[in-house]
Amino acid sequence: MSGDEAGALWCEFAWLGGDRAEAGVLVELDGERIGSVTAGVIEPPASAVSLPGLTIPGFTNTHSHAFHRALRGRTQAGRGDFWTWRERMYAVAGSIDPNACLALARATFAEMTLAGVTAVGEFHYLHHAPEGQRYEDANEIGRAVIAAAHEAGIRITLLDTCYLSGGIGREVEGAQLRFSDGTAEAWEERVDALKPEPGARLGAAIHSVRAVDPGSAARVAAFAAARAWPLHAHVSEQPAENEESIAAYGMTPTALLAEAGALSGRFTAVHATHLADADFALLGDPGCGVCLCPTTERDLADGVGPARRLADAGARLSLGTDSHAVIDPLEEARAVELDQRLESGRRGNHSAADLLDAATAAGSASIGWPEAGSVAPDRLADLVTIDLDGVRLAGAATDQLIEAVVFAGAAADVRDVMVGGEFIVRNGRHRSLDVADELTKAISMLP
Numbered sequence: 001m002s003g004d005e006a007g008a009l010w011c012e013f014a015w016l017g018g019d020r021a022e023a024g025v026l027v028e029l030d031g032e033r034i035g036s037v038t039a040g041v042i043e044p045p046a047s048a049v050s051l052p053g054l055t056i057p058g059f060t061n062t063h064s065h066a067f068h069r070a071l072r073g074r075t076q077a078g079r080g081d082f083w084t085w086r087e088r089m090y091a092v093a094g095s096i097d098p099n100a101c102l103a104l105a106r107a108t109f110a111e112m113t114l115a116g117v118t119a120v121g122e123f124h125y126l127h128h129a130p131e132g133q134r135y136e137d138a139n140e141i142g143r144a145v146i147a148a149a150h151e152a153g154i155r156i157t158l159l160d161t162c163y164l165s166g167g168i169g170r171e172v173e174g175a176q177l178r179f180s181d182g183t184a185e186a187w188e189e190r191v192d193a194l195k196p197e198p199g200a201r202l203g204a205a206i207h208s209v210r211a212v213d214p215g216s217a218a219r220v221a222a223f224a225a226a227r228a229w230p231l232h233a234h235v236s237e238q239p240a241e242n243e244e245s246i247a248a249y250g251m252t253p254t255a256l257l258a259e260a261g262a263l264s265g266r267f268t269a270v271h272a273t274h275l276a277d278a279d280f281a282l283l284g285d286p287g288c289g290v291c292l293c294p295t296t297e298r299d300l301a302d303g304v305g306p307a308r309r310l311a312d313a314g315a316r317l318s319l320g321t322d323s324h325a326v327i328d329p330l331e332e333a334r335a336v337e338l339d340q341r342l343e344s345g346r347r348g349n350h351s352a353a354d355l356l357d358a359a360t361a362a363g364s365a366s367i368g369w370p371e372a373g374s375v376a377p378d379r380l381a382d383l384v385t386i387d388l389d390g391v392r393l394a395g396a397a398t399d400q401l402i403e404a405v406v407f408a409g410a411a412a413d414v415r416d417v418m419v420g421g422e423f424i425v426r427n428g429r430h431r432s433l434d435v436a437d438e439l440t441k442a443i444s445m446l447p
């Protein structure tokens with residue numbers, strides 16, 4: 001047994017689903033999977049690695065743009081809105097080269113592992129060189145992002161994103177030249193050259209109805225359907241997107257995507273903040289996912305997504321850190337409930353267990369890793385152990401550990417992280433990277 005591998009884990013507490021954590025759970029590993037799970041093992045067997053605290057499935061970060069990490073703390077001064085923030089983001093997008101992208105993505109993904117994230121859906125739209133020239137390998141940046149995930153030790157689904165116009169009926173300009181393949185056919189041709197590999201899967205994304213016309217959206221949807229890939233799209237993040245869509249097409253973005261054949265159980269709408277009444281059934285009836293990104297949505301003044309109503313309509317909620325204003329899955333999870341409380345004047349809209357499902361199994365399913373996201377036999381051994389002895393969680397009631405962790409825990413309480421049966425983070429430290437140093441260096445490489 002090497003230092004990074006274990007044959008069996010004894011968890012002081014583990015969340016196996018439902019509202020309560022089980023005490024004394026023995027998890028036997030079978031390669032990269034969980035072999036067996038036995039609750040009620042009060043004494044840790046000598047052969048097992050002992051994990052004090054609460055062990056839960058690894059978090060899935062369902063919606064990420066890794067390079068946005070460089071903007072953290074740099075867009076807070078002065079007044080503005082989503083659209084003025086976007087100009088700042090474009091300045092970074094316009095300047096980054098593949099080497100800088102690899103370094104920044106590796107550091108950002110490593111920061112995610114320290115926060116307990118074991119799988120990420122990277123909504124990847126930065127494809128080409130400045131001015132839009134093609135790299136010799138047209139997928140150079142996409143491959144760099146996948147390599148970054150491997151080096152950080154995290155699973156990835158590269159959600160390769162089609163982006164063709166700078167707004168409905170507008171040519172791409174400036175940094176957007178780097179995003180565009182010109183046509184959906186050219187997007188297909190480029191993406192067809194990508195292949196999945198161990199730890200890395202593929203999916204498709206329609207950037208938004210602002211950036212992809214209805215005919216092209218239908219092509220991307222058909223391409224994803226033919227491969228049974230996940231399909232994601234930014235949907236109704238801002239009211240202006242709805243207004244443009246209705247003015248140009250007489251339909252909301254959700255209705256347009258439904259017409260394009262995009263909505264199914266493999267589809268995830270990202271944000272879905274400003275929906276029309278009819279949009280709820282369009283997303284809920286086929287069992288679409290909806291990825292909420294509350295810390296980004298509050299940072300960008302997007303609004304509060306209708307989480308309870310979406311779940312009631314049949315949509316499965318997942319969570320993403322999107323622009324990485326912060327990277328803390330527990331903060332995203334509780335924000336869904338707490339933001340609803342501010343709007344509704346009512347508590348208890350979403351249970352802690354439901355919020356944890358959004359942060360784990362629902363996200364895994366959304367990005368095409370359905371065999372991850374729960375502590376159960378045959379599932380991937382992607383696990384996170386939360387320290388219960390730190391100042392935030394000390395004194396938590398053992399029969400309300402899920403509530404304590406979701407509503408008061410933080411990324412800083414993540415102590416051990418396992419991906420595929422190997423420890424990536426042990427005692428709060430990444431196995432191979434000095435993450436803060438990597439972040440500093442990667443961000444300082446940018447102009």
Ligand SMILES: [Zn+2]
Nearest residue numbers: 065123234322
């Ligand atoms: Zn996004």
